[in-house]
Amino acid sequence: MVVDAVILGAGMHPWGKWGRDFTEYGVRAAKDALAEAGIAWTDVQFVVGADTIRNGYPGLVAGSTFAQALGWTGARIASCYAACASGAQALDIARTRIMAGLCDVALVVGADAAPKGFFKPVGGPGDPDWLRFKLLGASNPVYFALYARRRMELYGTTQDDLAAVKVKNALAGSLNPNARYRKAVTAEEVLASPMVADPLRLMDICATSDGGAAIVLASRDYARRLGARDPVRLAAISTVTPTFPNTVLELPNFATDSAAAVPPPARPFRSAIAHAAYEEAGIGPEDVSLAEVYDLSTALELDWIEDIGLCGPGEADKLLRTGQTALGGRIPVNVSGGLASFGEAIPAQAIAQLCELTWQLRGAAGARQVEHARIGLAVNQGLFGHGSAVITTR
Amino acid sequence: MVVDAVILGAGMHPWGKWGRDFTEYGVRAAKDALAEAGIAWTDVQFVVGADTIRNGYPGLVAGSTFAQALGWTGARIASCYAACASGAQALDIARTRIMAGLCDVALVVGADAAPKGFFKPVGGPGDPDWLRFKLLGASNPVYFALYARRRMELYGTTQDDLAAVKVKNALAGSLNPNARYRKAVTAEEVLASPMVADPLRLMDICATSDGGAAIVLASRDYARRLGARDPVRLAAISTVTPTFPNTVLELPNFATDSAAAVPPPARPFRSAIAHAAYEEAGIGPEDVSLAEVYDLSTALELDWIEDIGLCGPGEADKLLRTGQTALGGRIPVNVSGGLASFGEAIPAQAIAQLCELTWQLRGAAGARQVEHARIGLAVNQGLFGHGSAVITTR
Amino acid sequence: MWFTVEDGLTYLVGTQCTACRTVCFPPKTGFCPNPRCDGEQLNETRLSRSGRVWSYTNSCYPPPEPFEAAEPYVPITIAAVELDREKIVVLGRVKDLTVADLSVGMELELTSEDGVWLWTR
């Protein structure tokens, strides 16, 4: 008999460029999530923090930092790091502990205070991340642009399509009080924004932000005792790694694996991430009511839509052009506004995606509510073979 | 019905000052653990890495680094950091996933390549860890010495007692092929070593080392299918945090919590760590056959012996003087040689403790074998409210 | 930093939660560390100027940077001092005393020099 993990509460600190300590964003999000759950901080048995890493280690181990800021209670803690998938791994660790029967209620928190501009290399000489900047000048947008250009040449995606993704997500973000950018934009504005890495313009690429997000997870029994009727269920989390040989060039690498000695896997990495979650949840892409995908660039949203199986390869543009991925369409994508409206706050990102799915499945998403939302999917991918897919059901 | 997690294999890269990349130590330990388990790397469903942090982030996220070095298989991964308890948290994450029925077999790896001398602050100005060096000159041995001096004045522990701890552990370490220091020492040598932080001399304080350790965990069913008879069981892992107000001064803090508004908890932090593990395993201190405790200093071994309940406060010196904590004594402590013989390789440390308990409980510890070893306990404590206790049974 | 001098007397400056009266040193912003308190207003407060030695030690070798060690180096003495009213133990360097002069329970009082607080007799 499997123990179900359900979502008791979600909370966010609005994304922005606030310039304060990340602890404050995380604690504020945690307090909001606890309030929504209707429990006290002292009820929490397990705290998992998604680590921020750019500030060095001391005092900044997230689980411990948030637990201490909320006040030491003797609760168990864990802190994890998995680049953009950090938040999902934190959720996975908490959910698993509940499913193992080792705890009833857990708090998951991620927050970040991001630097401005390009992400700079953290390591020093000899470090692979340092070398890709030194030798190639290959910033993150360069990798995003390689994917975008290949898509354009293979599938006929146009700059207008990319702009249309931004227009769609900006409109959604304008309806979200937690988004950093809350202004609708026109295709003309996107196409007039300066080119950063051809074919991606400034408005095609997500910014770096400050923000925080938190989720209170509990066993279904605990939720029932608390009187939570029909809570949103955390049905699956996938954190699979690539399978050798990974033939898609990934940040921050200089090259792919070689497929000369071993043939590539049937499913490329991004598809495999989503596939594992579908399998665990026992559902398929046709069951999904809405999806939050990781739009580091406008073009990447189109890639993801295909990778999670909402359509075949090269068909995402058609979904977009016919309005099917917009709010009110057949399968809305990034109704939160996505990274386009939030910007990246890395350890908070996957948790923020789950906040959106939770509110949507509860029918509590206000002006951006997706009708009849029953099953939500959120996916992302980070450096070093990290990625995640999360499925919620109701 | 609770799923049991058992230990299929243990592996270590010998501790030393090898000056190579930490990946090599971890992979070597992992391969040894897999060989001992009798399974292939491709059988592993989940890899958890305990992070090393002093080298910056890129490429050094342990779970991903080890998984990639062993070859991407699509296995799920996690990476965690909890200072000296990192290895225990990694074990906890893997064990929990097995107990939840989400995987059958997992690999846990930790490795480090440590810098020489005092640990230096990692963060910059404004960081609490930087400030304790800047304002107070308070290196780690300063904190260890404060505990040692207080113990001496409260309980009458002498410099000779401290030296006797080192003599005992060095003798044990001389029997351990994975130890870095394999030479027996005399009390005279210890007492003649230079004073570092009064009352602690150079030979009272543990060094920083390179090393790696790995454990293969599995469900009892999986072990049975593999033909593993009577495997060592991972009966409990505690990763509890302090309870406010924590009235013991901890690294890297400037002060304790204040106990003026809220009375201190009945059980101080270190005792609480062990207590939670005893509760989970359903045993008590009187059941323990051997213990590995975190002897960052000789004096701290004595503190820990009391904190885990092997005797009352102030009575550890008597156990030591009467040989009860030595190999062959009633309750041997640090028969691996302890940190005194290994030095710290932070993310590997708690995993290495579990390797020792595993080999001891299997009767495979060679010259340092504890007779009739049935129950083992390992404890440690790190910065930022981290600590762990692990209990194995057979 | 974290102290003030008035009429030649040095005071550590911490914070106190207006809701539960919990004292913190170093001063804190944001949230009260008492897990049963939702207080977010932490006001500056002066701590007691003297307390009893909880423990003490020295650093026989020069601490690493960013510490600025005197040359030639003379071992610095460090004490953890328990303040009775605040029930808090505060670490500090010790002025003009070596470990031979100290014992657990001895009363020390606060002074300051070169931008840092110091414990002394």
Next chain:
Amino acid sequence: MWFTVEDGLTYLVGTQCTACRTVCFPPKTGFCPNPRCDGEQLNETRLSRSGRVWSYTNSCYPPPEPFEAAEPYVPITIAAVELDREKIVVLGRVKDLTVADLSVGMELELTSEDGVWLWTR
């Protein structure tokens, strides 16, 4: 770094596992990345000197340090090139071509300048 020049021709230098023949770039030490191979002997090997463009882009703004950008800055062009024999895609800066000159599938060959390999026509 990671390439060699012989008779005026530039070759990328990777490694090849003696057990399963898997090729790596950049060169690797230690363990073969093929999860079904226990090989630990990775020998240096020269890669094919030409391949077909997998994708390409540029950097319209100067990349951050440690990149040494020319002043005044001219956008650098970057291509990912697929080597047929090794079935590997290798990133590199492109010499003397802009994005307008490139297309997916175009053949490029290797050259080098100022200590770094470059793709060119």
